Amino acid sequence: MSTLLAIRDLDLTLGSKPPVRLLRRVSLQVEPGQIVGLVGESGAGKTMVSRVVLGIAPANARVTHGSVAFAARDITHLSEAQRRPLLGREIAFIPQNPMTALNPVERIGPQITDVLRMHLDLGRTDAQDRALALLREVHLREPQRILRQHPHELSGGMRQRVLIAIAFACKPKLVIADEPTTALDVTVQKQILQLIRELQRNSGTAILFITHDLGVVAKLCDHVVVMHGGRVLESAAAARLFENPTHAYTRALFAATPRFDRPADELKPIPAALTQQLNEEARVLDARDA
Amino acid sequence: MSANYILRRLFWAIPTLIGVAILVFVLVRVVPGDPIAMMLPPGATAEDVGRLRALYGLDAPIPKQFVAWMGDVLRGNFGTSISLREGVVRLVMSRLPATLELVIVAVAVACAFAALAAVGAVYFRGRWPELVVDGLSGLVLAIPDFLWGLLFVLVLGVLLPVLPISGRIDPTLDFNPATGFYLAEALLRLRWDAFADLMKHILLPALALALPLAAALTRVLKGSLIDAMNQDYVTLVRVKGYSRARILWRVALRNALIPTVTLTGVQFSFLIGGTVLIEYIFSYPGIGNLAIAAVNQRDLPLIQGLVLTFAVLFILTNLLVDMAYSILNPRVRQS
Ligand SMILES: Nc1ncnc2c1ncn2[C@@H]1O[C@H](COP(=O)(O)OP(=O)(O)OP(=O)(O)O)[C@@H](O)[C@H]1O
Numbered sequence: 141m142s143t144l145l146a147i148r149d150l151d152l153t154l155g156s157k158p159p160v161r162l163l164r165r166v167s168l169q170v171e172p173g174q175i176v177g178l179v180g181e182s183g184a185g186k187t188m189v190s191r192v193v194l195g196i197a198p199a200n201a202r203v204t205h206g207s208v209a210f211a212a213r214d215i216t217h218l219s220e221a222q223r224r225p226l227l228g229r230e231i232a233f234i235p236q237n238p239m240t241a242l243n244p245v246e247r248i249g250p251q252i253t254d255v256l257r258m259h260l261d262l263g264r265t266d267a268q269d270r271a272l273a274l275l276r277e278v279h280l281r282e283p284q285r286i287l288r289q290h291p292h293e294l295s296g297g298m299r300q301r302v303l304i305a306i307a308f309a310c311k312p313k314l315v316i317a318d319e320p321t322t323a324l325d326v327t328v329q330k331q332i333l334q335l336i337r338e339l340q341r342n343s344g345t346a347i348l349f350i351t352h353d354l355g356v357v358a359k360l361c362d363h364v365v366v367m368h369g370g371r372v373l374e375s376a377a378a379a380r381l382f383e384n385p386t387h388a389y390t391r392a393l394f395a396a397t398p399r400f401d402r403p404a405d406e407l408k409p410i411p412a413a414l415t416q417q418l419n420e421e422a423r424v425l426d427a428r429d430a
Numbered sequence: 431m432s433a434n435y436i437l438r439r440l441f442w443a444i445p446t447l448i449g450v451a452i453l454v455f456v457l458v459r460v461v462p463g464d465p466i467a468m469m470l471p472p473g474a475t476a477e478d479v480g481r482l483r484a485l486y487g488l489d490a491p492i493p494k495q496f497v498a499w500m501g502d503v504l505r506g507n508f509g510t511s512i513s514l515r516e517g518v519v520r521l522v523m524s525r526l527p528a529t530l531e532l533v534i535v536a537v538a539v540a541c542a543f544a545a546l547a548a549v550g551a552v553y554f555r556g557r558w559p560e561l562v563v564d565g566l567s568g569l570v571l572a573i574p575d576f577l578w579g580l581l582f583v584l585v586l587g588v589l590l591p592v593l594p595i596s597g598r599i600d601p602t603l604d605f606n607p608a609t610g611f612y613l614a615e616a617l618l619r620l621r622w623d624a625f626a627d628l629m630k631h632i633l634l635p636a637l638a639l640a641l642p643l644a645a646a647l648t649r650v651l652k653g654s655l656i657d658a659m660n661q662d663y664v665t666l667v668r669v670k671g672y673s674r675a676r677i678l679w680r681v682a683l684r685n686a687l688i689p690t691v692t693l694t695g696v697q698f699s700f701l702i703g704g705t706v707l708i709e710y711i712f713s714y715p716g717i718g719n720l721a722i723a724a725v726n727q728r729d730l731p732l733i734q735g736l737v738l739t740f741a742v743l744f745i746l747t748n749l750l751v752d753m754a755y756s757i758l759n760p761r762v763r764q765s
């Protein structure tokens with residue numbers, strides 16, 4: 141099977157005078173059915189990568205180099221109208237904050253059935269039945285009732301389950317999850333991760349999983365991409381990466397991550413010298429590519 | 431919003447109305463101008479004036495007059511108009527439907543204008559339609575309703591007479607409504623000829639009232655729409671594959687209406703106040719026009735009855751605005 145998502149040498153530039161480079165020759169691939177973890181500190185550009193794929197990059201940002209291909213089709217410069225049939229249908233999205241991602245004035249029901257009716261051409265009752273089944277698949281009790289409720293009547297965990305149901309509704313080929321658990325309680329985080337894993341196994345959907353949390357990556361992902369300062373520093377199979385990280389930054393990231401087998405006081409912050417060196421490298425790259 | 435809440439609101443309107451009643455009662459008696467003097471032909475004797483004063487109970491001290499009037503009012507008797515010699519309640523009730531129809535048409539026009547303009551401006555954000563909407567709403571906002579009225583009368587009535595500029599209906603038309611709600615009746619009885627004529631008459635006064643409200647609504651709604659477009663729930667529907675138009679009409683607009691109603695609620699009350707001058711300018715037979723006549727004639731019972739009617743309209747408008755808010759906002763609705 142061919143690669144599902146292939147990002148090649150992607151540059152994203154903000155404004156023009158002076159231009160700010162948000163992504164620097166980013167390349168990454170997601171194979172069908174694979175879970176790829178995208179990790180890095182805050183500001184690394186993880187969200188920007190996903191926004192380019194989804195066609196929702198900031199209005200003044202432009203792709204100035206490279207390409208994004210989905211299912212062997214170049215989608216880098218699709219117009220809004222051309223991209224729309226893919227969104228919610230082939231590529232779906234699980235947002236970071238379930239508290240703000242649902243339309244507060246609309247009941248849950250229509251927020252699930254809309255994609256089914258739009259993309260799968262289901263009738264009202266078919267869509268309704270499918271929505272009920274989806275709510276059961278994400279293990280929400282009393283799905284009938286939830287369909288009639290408004291978002292504010294559900295807890296954060298329940299809302300994230302609804303959002304996951306929406307993402308998986310049309311059996312997409314790729315789901316992009318941008319830190320889907322950071323806004324949730326620790327106990328709920330585990331359940332949500334389990335749920336994503338379960339749905340992924342059942343559907344064979346590929347997932348691009350964006351996170352800070354290397355522990356989650358270790359448990360969930362087949363492949364890991366490490367980003368810093370808008371560029372990819374290391375990309376490797378998860379097992380290989382955890383056994384033998386090659387990039388100094390990856391090792392520093394590991395050392396900065398709490399683990400159950402290591403007391404918290406052994407945590408080392410990422411060395412300032414390393415960050416400085418990476419920033420210096422980025423400047424050199426920018427000079428080369430300008 | 432519960433029935434209980436509405437009843438409570440209506441109950442608390444009573445002290446407000448009593449306050450308004452006292453205020454207007456005292457004011458119309460303190461300001462210069464004598465209703466009796468206006469009624470009598472020149473050369474009437476002081477004796478005649480005194481007899482009439484006693485007849486209308488105007489010779490007693492003000493507190494005593496007030497108690498007598500209030501007692502009558504509580505029994506539903508608002509007295510008799512001095513100048514028109516007809517019951518105040520009957521007079522007001524015969525004119526009120528015309529004003530209500532005018533207000534409803536004006537509000538509907540304003541809301542429709544504002545929704546189209548604001549959604550259009552946000553849809554074409556940063557391009558010329560947005561500039562047109564911003565410019566026009568600023569201009570319209572700077573001109574008050576009565577000036578629009580005078581302008582319409584001048585331009586459309588005198589220079590370019592395509593629409594009637596006075597009255598409510600063509601008196602030669604064979605239309606005999608059973609109620610005062612002519613427009614509603616014409617619509618229900620499918621009398622399209624009467625409906626068209628009524629619409630022609632109501633259009634200019636309604637437009638004059640609607641324009642400033644429409645401009646204010648457009649401004650606030652546009653800002654709220656822009657806010658809504660930056661929310662996470664809009665990002666989500668974007669990646670669900672919604673078109674821009676669908677996002678604006680189906681998602682952003684419903685959310686933007688909530689702050690818009692909060693911020694513009696008071697403007698709807700202003701519109702009620704605006705009817706007085708607009709009805710006068712267009713000789714439209716509503717309670718606003720009646721109020722001007724009543725003031726001209728120092729018709730104390732009628733003024734009092736009309737001011738109370740306006741106060742009730744203000745209170746009901748505020749209640750309706752609050753109800754609209756709670757219907758739009760599911761969080762409030764359920765608590
Ligand atoms: N709307 C925007 N307009 C311009 N620049 C932005 C915008 N959003 C983010 N940026 C910048 O782009 C860079 C990458 O941000 P991005 O959100 O992709 O980081 P991230 O890796 O997702 O971080 P986090 O873990 O905090 O979510 C940052 O330097 C940020 O300041």
Ligand SMILES: [Mg+2]
Pocket residue numbers: 186187188318
């Ligand atoms: Mg992010």
